Amino acid sequence: MRERLVIIGGDAAGMSAASQARRLRSPAELEILAFERGHFTSYSACGIPYWVGGVVQERDALIARSPAQHREREIGLRMRTEVTGIDTGRGRVRARDLESGTEEWTSYDKLVIATGARPLRPPVPGIDAPGVHGVQTLDDGQALLDSLAPEGPRRAVVIGAGYIGVEMAEALIQRGYAVTVLNRSAQPMATLDPDMGRQVHEAMCGLGIEMVNGTEVTGIETGEDGRARAVTTAEGRHPAEVVVLGTGVRPETSLAAAAGLPLGAYGGLLTDLAMRVRGHENIWAGGDCVEVLDLVSGQERHIALGTHANKHGQVIGTNAGGGYATFPGVVGTAVSKVCDLEIARTGLREKDARAVGLEFHAVTIESTSRAGYYPDAGRMTVKMLAERRTGRLLGVQIVGREGAAKRVDIAAVALTARMTVEQMTALDLGYAPPFSPVWDPVLVAARKAAQAVREAGY
Amino acid sequence: MRERLVIIGGDAAGMSAASQARRLRSPAELEILAFERGHFTSYSACGIPYWVGGVVQERDALIARSPAQHREREIGLRMRTEVTGIDTGRGRVRARDLESGTEEWTSYDKLVIATGARPLRPPVPGIDAPGVHGVQTLDDGQALLDSLAPEGPRRAVVIGAGYIGVEMAEALIQRGYAVTVLNRSAQPMATLDPDMGRQVHEAMCGLGIEMVNGTEVTGIETGEDGRARAVTTAEGRHPAEVVVLGTGVRPETSLAAAAGLPLGAYGGLLTDLAMRVRGHENIWAGGDCVEVLDLVSGQERHIALGTHANKHGQVIGTNAGGGYATFPGVVGTAVSKVCDLEIARTGLREKDARAVGLEFHAVTIESTSRAGYYPDAGRMTVKMLAERRTGRLLGVQIVGREGAAKRVDIAAVALTARMTVEQMTALDLGYAPPFSPVWDPVLVAARKAAQAVREAGY
Numbered sequence: 001m002r003e004r005l006v007i008i009g010g011d012a013a014g015m016s017a018a019s020q021a022r023r024l025r026s027p028a029e030l031e032i033l034a035f036e037r038g039h040f041t042s043y044s045a046c047g048i049p050y051w052v053g054g055v056v057q058e059r060d061a062l063i064a065r066s067p068a069q070h071r072e073r074e075i076g077l078r079m080r081t082e083v084t085g086i087d088t089g090r091g092r093v094r095a096r097d098l099e100s101g102t103e104e105w106t107s108y109d110k111l112v113i114a115t116g117a118r119p120l121r122p123p124v125p126g127i128d129a130p131g132v133h134g135v136q137t138l139d140d141g142q143a144l145l146d147s148l149a150p151e152g153p154r155r156a157v158v159i160g161a162g163y164i165g166v167e168m169a170e171a172l173i174q175r176g177y178a179v180t181v182l183n184r185s186a187q188p189m190a191t192l193d194p195d196m197g198r199q200v201h202e203a204m205c206g207l208g209i210e211m212v213n214g215t216e217v218t219g220i221e222t223g224e225d226g227r228a229r230a231v232t233t234a235e236g237r238h239p240a241e242v243v244v245l246g247t248g249v250r251p252e253t254s255l256a257a258a259a260g261l262p263l264g265a266y267g268g269l270l271t272d273l274a275m276r277v278r279g280h281e282n283i284w285a286g287g288d289c290v291e292v293l294d295l296v297s298g299q300e301r302h303i304a305l306g307t308h309a310n311k312h313g314q315v316i317g318t319n320a321g322g323g324y325a326t327f328p329g330v331v332g333t334a335v336s337k338v339c340d341l342e343i344a345r346t347g348l349r350e351k352d353a354r355a356v357g358l359e360f361h362a363v364t365i366e367s368t369s370r371a372g373y374y375p376d377a378g379r380m381t382v383k384m385l386a387e388r389r390t391g392r393l394l395g396v397q398i399v400g401r402e403g404a405a406k407r408v409d410i411a412a413v414a415l416t417a418r419m420t421v422e423q424m425t426a427l428d429l430g431y432a433p434p435f436s437p438v439w440d441p442v443l444v445a446a447r448k449a450a451q452a453v454r455e456a457g458y
Numbered sequence: 459m460r461e462r463l464v465i466i467g468g469d470a471a472g473m474s475a476a477s478q479a480r481r482l483r484s485p486a487e488l489e490i491l492a493f494e495r496g497h498f499t500s501y502s503a504c505g506i507p508y509w510v511g512g513v514v515q516e517r518d519a520l521i522a523r524s525p526a527q528h529r530e531r532e533i534g535l536r537m538r539t540e541v542t543g544i545d546t547g548r549g550r551v552r553a554r555d556l557e558s559g560t561e562e563w564t565s566y567d568k569l570v571i572a573t574g575a576r577p578l579r580p581p582v583p584g585i586d587a588p589g590v591h592g593v594q595t596l597d598d599g600q601a602l603l604d605s606l607a608p609e610g611p612r613r614a615v616v617i618g619a620g621y622i623g624v625e626m627a628e629a630l631i632q633r634g635y636a637v638t639v640l641n642r643s644a645q646p647m648a649t650l651d652p653d654m655g656r657q658v659h660e661a662m663c664g665l666g667i668e669m670v671n672g673t674e675v676t677g678i679e680t681g682e683d684g685r686a687r688a689v690t691t692a693e694g695r696h697p698a699e700v701v702v703l704g705t706g707v708r709p710e711t712s713l714a715a716a717a718g719l720p721l722g723a724y725g726g727l728l729t730d731l732a733m734r735v736r737g738h739e740n741i742w743a744g745g746d747c748v749e750v751l752d753l754v755s756g757q758e759r760h761i762a763l764g765t766h767a768n769k770h771g772q773v774i775g776t777n778a779g780g781g782y783a784t785f786p787g788v789v790g791t792a793v794s795k796v797c798d799l800e801i802a803r804t805g806l807r808e809k810d811a812r813a814v815g816l817e818f819h820a821v822t823i824e825s826t827s828r829a830g831y832y833p834d835a836g837r838m839t840v841k842m843l844a845e846r847r848t849g850r851l852l853g854v855q856i857v858g859r860e861g862a863a864k865r866v867d868i869a870a871v872a873l874t875a876r877m878t879v880e881q882m883t884a885l886d887l888g889y890a891p892p893f894s895p896v897w898d899p900v901l902v903a904a905r906k907a908a909q910a911v912r913e914a915g916y
Contacts, residue, residue, distance in 0.1 A: 012896070047831060047891050061831035163890075306896050307889035328884050335888035344888055373505060373519035403864065406894070409887045410867045416885060417875030426786050427874060429867045430793035430802055431765035432621075433505050433514075436864070438470070438764045 003030050005320055006093055006108035008083045008255070010036025011043060011137075012306050013287025014114030015065065016313020017320060018075045024321030027074045033106065034075065035095050037082035040138040041067050046306045048141040049164070052148075053171030062138065086111070086259035088280065110282045110320050113256055113269060114313070117249035117288035117304045122159065126220030131228035132243045135168060147242060148175055156180070157231045157240040159217055161188030163336040163343075165246020166200065169209050170338055172242070180210040180238050181246075182217055182231060191334060192397050193349050195364070196383055199399045203341040212238075249304045251289045264291040266302035273326040275316045284320060286312025286327075293329035296347045296394060296415055297356040303330060331415040332395075335405040344408035347395025347415050348385060359388040361452035367441035369403035371433035380404050382445040384411075384421065391420040391453040396445070403435070410442045421449040461488050463778055464551055464566035466541045466713070468494025469501060469595075470764050471745025472572030473523065474771020475778060476533045482779030485532045491564065492533065493553050495540035498596040499525050504764045506599040507622070511629030520596065544569070544717035546738065568740045568778050571714055571727060572771070575707035575746035575762045580617065584678030589686035590701040593626060605700060606633055614638070615689045615698035617675055619646030621794040621801075623704020624658065627667050628796055630700070638668040638696050639704075640675055640689060649792060650855050651807050653822070654841055657857045661799040670696075707762045709747045722749040724760035731784040733774045742778060744770025744785075751787035754805045754852060754873055755814045761788060789873040790853075793863040802866035805853030805873050806843060817846040819910035825899035827861035829891035838862050840903040842869075842879065849878040849911040854903070861893070868900045879907040 005021055007014045018032050034041075042065040050056045067077045078095065084103065085094035092107040119134035121127045133144040148154075156172040158165050161183035172179045181188065181204065187197030188204060188211065204211050212233070220243060221230040230239045251268035253261075262270045262278045268291035270278045275290075277283040287309035291300040311327055318325035333346040353360050362385050370377040378401025385394040396411035398404045414424055424446035431438060439447075463479055465472045476490050492499075500523040508514045525535050536553065542561065543552035550565040577592035579585045591602040606612075614630045616623045619641035630637045639646065639662065645655030646662060646669065662669055670691070678701060679688040688697045709726035711719075720728045720736045726749035728736045733748075735741040745767035749758040769785055776783035791804040811818050820843050828835040836859025843852040854869035856862045872882055882904035889896060897905075 044829060044831070044891065044896065046889070046896070047829060050832065050891055055833060056831050305889065307887070307898075310896050311884065330886045333886045333888050335890045335893050337890070337892050342893075346886070346888075371502060371505060373502070373514050374508060375513060405890070406861065406864060406888055407867070409865070409885075409898075410871055412886050412888065413868055413871035413875070413877075416881075417871065417877065419871075419875065423874075426769065427867075428788045428791045428804070428870050429765070430791050430804075430864055430870065431504070431763065432793045432795070432863070433502065433508055434795050435793050435800075438502065438504070438768050440765075440867075 002028065003109040004107065005030055005032045005110045005112065006106060007032065007034035007112040007114060008093065009114035009116055009287070010034050010041040010077065011045065011114070011116060011287070012309035013313040013316070014112060015042040015070060016310050017112050017114065017284070017286065017317035018070065019073065020314050020317025021321035022073055022075055024318065024323055030321065032075045033078070035078045035081045035083050037080060037098060038137050038139045039080065041065060041070060041077065043138045044306060045136060045138070048135050048138070049167035049171045051141055052135070052145055052168065053174040055174070059138065059142065083255060086255055088259055088283065112316055112320065113277070113283065113285040113289060114287045115252040115255060115289045118252045119245040119249055120247040121245060122217050122247060124217055124219045126222050126228065129220055129222045129228045130226060131241065132220055132245065134245045135164060136249060144242070144244065149241065154178065155240045156242040156244065157182060157238050158244045158246050159231065160245065160247035161185070162190060162246055162248050163334065166204065166336065166338050168244045168246050169204065170207060172244070173207055173209060177242070180212060180240070182215050182233060182238065183211065183213045184216060186214050188213070189343060191345055192343070193383065196381065196397045196399050199341065199381065200338060200343055203338050207339050249288065251302055253289050256289070264300045266291055266300070268302045270300065273328065274319050275312055275327055284316040286316050295329040295331050297352065299356060301332065303332065305334065331412050333408060333412040335408060337405065340401060342400060342402070342405035344398040344405040345396070346408050346412045347393065349395060350385065353385060353394055358394060360385045360394050361388060361449060361456060363445060363448040363452055365441065365445045365448055367444050368437055369401055370435060371437050374433045378402055380441045382441045384445040384449045386421040386449040386453050388453070388456060391422050391450065393419055393421050393424060396442070407442055421446045421453060425450050460486065461567040462565065463488055463490045463568045463570065464564060465490065465492035465570040465572060466551065467572035467574055467745070468492050468499040468535065469503065469572070469574060469745070470767035471771040471774070472570060473500040473528060474768050475570050475572065475742070475744065475775035476528065477531065478772050478775025479779035480531055480533055482776065482781055488779065490533045491536070493536045493539045493541050495538065495556060496595050496597045497538065499523060499528060499535065501596045502764060503594060503596070506593050506596070507625035507629045509599060510593070510603055510626065511632040513632070517596065517600065541713060544713055546717055546741065570774055570778065571735070571741065571743040571747060572745045573710040573713060573747045576710045577703040577707055578705045579703060580675050580705060582675055582677045584680050584686065587678050587680045587686045588684060589699065590678055590703065592703050593622060594707060602700070602702065607699065612636065613698045614700040614702065615640060615696050616702045616704050617689065618703065618705035619643070620648060620704055620706050621792065624662065624794065624796050626702045626704050627662060628665060630702070631665050631667060635700070638670060638698070640673050640691060640696065641669065641671045642674060644672050646671070647801060649803055650801070651841065654839065654855045654857050657799065657839065658796060658801055661796050665797050707746065709760055711747050714747070722758045724749055724758070726760045728758065731786065732777050733770055733785055742774040744774050753787040753789050755810060757814060759790065761790065763792065789870050791866060791870040793866060795863065798859055800858060800860070800863035802856040802863040803854070804866050804870045805851065807853060808843065811843060811852055816852060818843045818852055819846060819907060819914060821903060821906040821910055823899065823903045823906055825902050826895055827859055828893060829895050832891045836860055838899045840899045842903040842907045844879040844907040844911050846911070846914060849880050849908060851877055851879055851882060854900070865900055879904045879911065883908050
């Protein structure tokens with residue numbers, strides 16, 4: 001009997017699942033039907049800041065596969081159609097056509113929830129005014145670009161200095177805006193420890209971005225037209241024609257919550273290792289709407305990142321297509337850049353480790369991206385956390401010039417393998433003068449961390 | 459009682475050992491005396507091609523620590539003094555002062571052998587003629603540079619196309635020479651499988667280097683002045699004022715052999731995990747003169763590489779200084795570049811795997827260094843070998859533009875942790891559009907390799 005697989009959400013996780021399920025099952029065996037409330041499918045949300053900044057010229061460059069391309073592969077799609085209810089008891093979803101306003105129920109045998117994330121909006125007056133932009137979807141990005149003035153004195157405020165905030169601030173500078181970043185933390189990039197975030201602060205100032213750290217937004221001031229015209233804090237008022245939310249995201253799980261599906265501490269859906277929603281044999285969830293197991297802390301986290309969403313989709317599509325696959329978890333790797341400063345982290349920050357009861361030694365070293373004598377050897381700072389007593393690697397943060405970001409992959413693999421920093425000191429990493437000093441910066445950090453562990457004894 | 463540690467060889471392994479032993483033991487406890495036959499200590503031999511090519515301007519930039527700097531740290535040094543014999547029975551070495559010609563015996567309590575490597579010289583007439591240059595030591599590099607003509611039509615032949623041959627060919631092009639590379643193998647860079655070496659061949663031709671693959675050198679023709687003036691092969695004659703040996707190296711172990719110390723199949727000293735020469739409690743050896751355990755094949759190999767030499771020295775110095783450290787082995791990581799093509803390998807090539815009885819699946823994928831839509835996304839080819847049945851990663855080769863070389867570190871750590879390619883498919887690698895497609899090229903290769911393993915069954 002032909003089954004129907006219904007997918008809620010047409011971006012990375014949902015459509016990867018659809019494509020993988022289609023590879024394993026023919027249309028005669030499995031009908032696949034995806035609902036997407038926006039205008040686009042399978043796009044790189046992570047690329048939006050580069051499109052807004054003009055580094056990427058064409059919106060369509062961000063689209064990996066259009067609705068028409070999915071339909072050619074016999075994947076059914078209802079675009080501009082928002083799912084408004086899930087009835088797990090009867091196995092059906094209610095969906096509203098956003099053009100016509102009509103609603104109807106569609107039954108499913110198997111269901112995939114891939115509803116993504118929504119930007120955190122500080123609960124202040126005016127936050128929903130026109131001119132205040134999230135940048136989660138391609139539609140969001142298009143709305144922001146449409147609102148940018150092509151010339152004249154133009155001001156933008158970015159609220160928040162996580163990686164989206166940092167990337168958007170640079171994008172708006174590239175568009176000729178005067179940009180102010182209002183940041184609640186002491187340093188930008190709170191995904192790093194503050195001592196490492198300091199270098200990001202300096203790089204942003206170097207771009208001409210006005211950085212205001214340690215501040216709370218109290219409201220959005222609107223003009224007579226109802227549009228945002230300034231952002232206020234306890235300390236002052238920052239005029240802006242454009243306001244961008246870079247305050248992070250929350251899982252978009254209101255539908256799942258209403259259906260009684262299990263949510264975790266961060267509001268994300270809880271799944272098992274096969275990406276099935278816990279307690280539900282025929283419902284899977286993946287991408288930005290789920291919590292993932294952090295292999296270092298042993299606890300769930302919420303991480304909105306396209307690479308995870310794609311892996312989830314692959315696993316879900318394999319399972320929904322009758323195969324077998326699991327997603328074992330993450331170690332928390334993230335890379336970013338501002339100007340030519342590369343920023344990378346994996347594993348736990350100091351406060352993450354403390355929060356789960358881990359004691360640790362933290363070391364920081366300075367090195368270079370190439371042999372010191374080789375031209376353009378750039379400075380690189382590596383911070384490493386090792387567990388007290390066991391010496392197990394807990395986390396690495398790297399900030400530096402060319403070659404800094406992807407070096408964090410060394411630590412990502414070492415975390416996955418649960419290596420100790422002592423074991424890491426012997427890693428056979430690539431060495432040649434154009435690519436590394438004879439002791440790679442990660443090895444230098446591992447040596448220092450191993451020494452700290454040894455010298456501490458118990 | 460004060461002991462004496464004697465070290466033969468004043469470059470990376472020897473002087474790292476000296477420095478580390480000095481950190482652990484004061485001059486009152488341990489006298490340290492190193493013999494070096496050349497003019498320099500603690501230099502980057504790997505940097506010589508960049509100095510010859512003019513990328514690095516000053517010879518002294520390659521010197522990490524001069525004899526005077528070592529002496530300041532109370533490490534005794536006899537420069538231009540060649541050890542000519544080791545008497546393990548009586549615990550002494552015989553050394554000749556190369557200036558005065560006088561020889562004398564020096565007793566040791568502990569001995570470190572760090573005699574390095576010498577270039578393989580094809581056994582053909584004229585190979586020892588003036589004008590034929592090895593590039594193992596800083597003295598070699600100086601001799602080569604001194605012999606280069608500053609202008610006019612100038613021709614060079616490089617014999618061999620391993621990484622030294624490739625780097626030296628590019629260096630001589632940078633000096634304005636017309637360069638011919640005579641290479642015995644079907645493709646340059648025989649440390650790669652031939653299918654990957656093909657891209658190196660193309661990049662070298664792109665630099666204007668004349669590549670002659672699959673040829674054997676039959677002799678060096680000398681002029682009336684006795685200097686090399688051409689290199690002959692079965693097929694022809696290649697005039698050259700300068701000939702460079704890029705044919706690889708052999709461990710320099712004639713002293714050790716004469717002393718009856720144990721050598722392996724490649725002529726390198728055999729040590730235990732503490733880097734002690736097997737069967738000798740008080741003799742250590744490290745750097746280019748030893749064989750190292752290959753953790754993937756389980757057999758000894760000879761790999762001349764500064765990063766290993768430094769690690770060996772660190773381990774030896776710790777042990778000779780009364781501490782404890784081991785060198786667990788290597789996985790065979792090497793990176794290099796020619797023009798803007800980055801070249802990397804780790805683990806086993808196809809023929810290495812076959813030679814040790816491993817059956818495998820080999821897959822090759824094409825991807826890019828950044829998200830496809832991001833500017834300057836460069837092509838990258840990744841080849842991956844996975845063991846048949848177990849799916850254990852056996853080796854990775856990467857050739858591509860910016861960002862290709864150090865990606866091999868991902869595989870180096872995975873090899874050390876004995877991961878399967880299936881496990882690798884879930885690795886949490888850094889992703890952002892400027893640094894990687896949403897599926898990192900290494901993950902794409904791992905997925906394809908895992909599929910090959912699965913589909914093959916037994």
